[in-house]
Amino acid sequence: MAADIQPLWYKDAIIYQLHVRTFCDSNNDGIGDFTGLLQKLDYLQELGINTIWLLPFFPSPLRDDGYDIADYTAVHPNYGTLEEFRAFLNAAHDRGIRIVIELVANHTSDQHPWFQEARSSTDNPKRDWYVWSDTDNRYREVRIIFIDTELSNWAWDPVSKSYYWHRFFSHQPDLNWDNPAVFAAMWGVMKFWLDIGVDGFRLDAIPYLIEREGTNGENLPETHAILREIRRLLDKEYPGKMLLAEANQWPADVRAYFGDGDEFHMAFHFPLMPRMFMAVRLEDRKPIIEILEQTPEIPESCQWCIFLRNHDELTLEMVTDIERDYMYDEYAKDKQMRINLGIRRRLAPMMENDRRRIELLTGMLMSMPGTPIIYYGDEIGMGDNVYLGDRNGVRTPMQWNGGWNAGFSGADPERLYSAVISNPVYGYAAINVESQRRTQHSLLAWMKQIIHVRDSTNIFSRGSIEFLRPSNHRVLAYVRCHEDKQVLVVNNLSSTAQAVELDLQSYKGSIPIEMFGGNLFPRIGDASYLLTLAPYQFFWFRLRRI
């Protein structure tokens, strides 16, 4: 794959996000590993995804599920060795699957040797690799992100008798990116993994790299300058590799992270995601259209990343107070389901295991502008366990079959890193890959189909979007265009059957061809185009002039 450089491959990617720990345990220690993951690559290839995004697998005290890194250039022994990682990477590449890994650039674990050195004395050469203060009064305008657990962005270090800055947990001190040595070290980390062959990095918590007095410590110009330099080096030394920004900000603020095509290749569109859930619950397209109309144009070489769920809570930071309250009341009535400013549930339980709604949301994910990310397990409708701490309820073992430990591990169940979901609705006996593989019309089969259909054209990955505005607000309809090709997408957001009249005058004479079955629909004429949709149904039509 190294020789096969397609500069814009990430635009056509269909990304599968997983933590190696959760996927498959090959050595029966109760924890997933790279050898086990390698064994499941055929499954992923069959599913149709072409990129895997791996959550952090580096040595770590695991107090933040690996986002507290103690060694950037090794593999946590729980998950295997560096050689096993290499073997997995090569096997993935052999199957045409690219690998994106995490780069947690903003902070390290307090167990990282860098911090251990920095705290040892104020004279240590690595002292300035972190942000220290004699008081906790600096940067007062900066918000606290983990509001459920942290009272301050400063923590007292009893070793060096001073405060250190942390935007996340107190055991995750922020690196001082004002220090060129930090930049050099992190670039060295990136080169390490790039030389092994990874295809890209998701840069975690990127808005917070730099802090300045009198600011909110987010999205500062100096942060962008650092990122541009990283990108410059990447393009120069490792062309064809990708940087994905995790910047949980309003679209207008994320725009800056694309620069002029000289910062990130991709960035998550965080505000769109809750609004997709909102729209289905409200049965009203307004939240989606409103946020996408506010989404600025991005450079041609750049791409949004869109998703439904991920390893974190479904964040409600980038919504209004009314929207947040609505989401809590509709999707997280039990307060146990809430954490920080978000909801720690999976897709299927949020959709009340309604196959139609799961398909509708997935259909929107696959047809809206951006590179879609599928969170592991959502392809079979896995459930969650809100009674596990932190966000661990959405990080339970993958359910492969209805047998021992859901086929995840041969270890004793007590040894598993996390209990398998076992309730009657979402438990592994009911929801697993094997049973869905054997069922022709399972959710898994449907997911394969929709991925295949999406992949059959680059309209979804490369095309523009034009929203139609039929008077029926329960229908979200848009046309995706790329070069001379168009696809009409019509989504019924409602739990009841709907009729909709679409103004398709611009496409008069085209024949809509439904993309899943290939059937022809009546040619578009002068009159409004009438469609009727079952509850939560959607259509994708290729518009052909013939």
Add this chain to the structure above:
Amino acid sequence: MAEEILLADDFVRQLMSVGEVDILVGIPSFNNAATIGRTVLAVEQSFQQGFARQRVALVNADGGSEDGTREVVMSTRADKSSTVGGRGLTSLRTEQRVVTQYGNEPSAGLALRTILAAADLLRAKACAVISPATSNLTTAWITNLLEPIYRDNFDFVAPLYNRHKYDGLLARNLLYPMSRSVFGHGIRELHPSELGFSGRLASHCLGQNVWHQEDIQDAPEIWMALTAISSDFRCCQAFLGTKERAAAGTGPDIVTAVRQNVGSLFWCLDTQENYWLQRAQPEALRSFGPESDLTCEPMNLNRQRIYELFRSGVQDLGPILQSILAAETMGEIQRVAAQDEEKCRFSGELWARTLFEFAASHRHAVLNRDHMIQALVPLYRGRIYSFLVEHQDSTAKEMEADTENLCVEFEKQRPYLVERWKA
């Protein structure tokens, strides 16, 4: 016979797109382009503030405006810079706005019926009708009308206003005491320009075969309120705010006002006699919000003119009045009319008796009913003259006490009405 088609195709199409709603606010209009934009904004702000999660719709039923009223309704938009965080994010849901022209000339009855039909088709739970001309309308007015219905399951909400002591005289001296004594529930504003009602009541009213009756075309709200009472719907009142005084020369003249209101009231007495003749003890209506108040600032009124019209009316319409009223009542009215200005007093007892005799005569159609109601006008003037003289220095509390006394007098004489009604 084919069912009459009431709603225009385009209107139905718009309703189809809206779908089921929780809240519907109707605005009847005719040439209100100057003021309706403000009303629309107030309604939509009330949606966002009070019903952010509910499915809401605004329906404008227009009687053929030629000043661009309907276009103003469709084009009015809130200033986006005032939205959440200045990010242009407004309500959770699409703002549904429907406009229809129900006819080529204004008709209160047809406008209300159109709004009721929309409420019925959209299965609205709580509805309100708002005047497009109220310049001091606030979002609280709309919320106060809707909340008793949406949250407390009432079916009809009549407004309560702060008024000047000389405003709403027809309500204070006629509609309120008479409807309270006859129907047993005291609705202060029986012919309001703002009211609330449930979808249940809307469907019920829509299904009644009354919409072609001339008697209710000009004041259908009176019929709706009394129907709500007589059909055992839950009724209440809600305080809205200060009722603006109509500018001089606007609004109907006294003859028209009496014809519209009393005509509707008497028709209701006639068609709903099964209820009020049998009704049990009167019940107080629940009220939401603060008590309404009266303001007492000085006002110039031409009392002498009112007095003269009373006297001349009694004289000119003597033969007609004699065929409506009992001899004793007529004699007493003539004695009152003969007194000079300082002594002329049309007592509450006489007034109650007069109205009840008119109602009974209307029931028995002793004369053309419209003529009969017009004949009431000079007597109403007499009553108003007397009221203005008695209360020129009254405080708000004193006036309220007097109104209550008037209601008690009406209730005391209710058996007299029943007797004459059945005669």
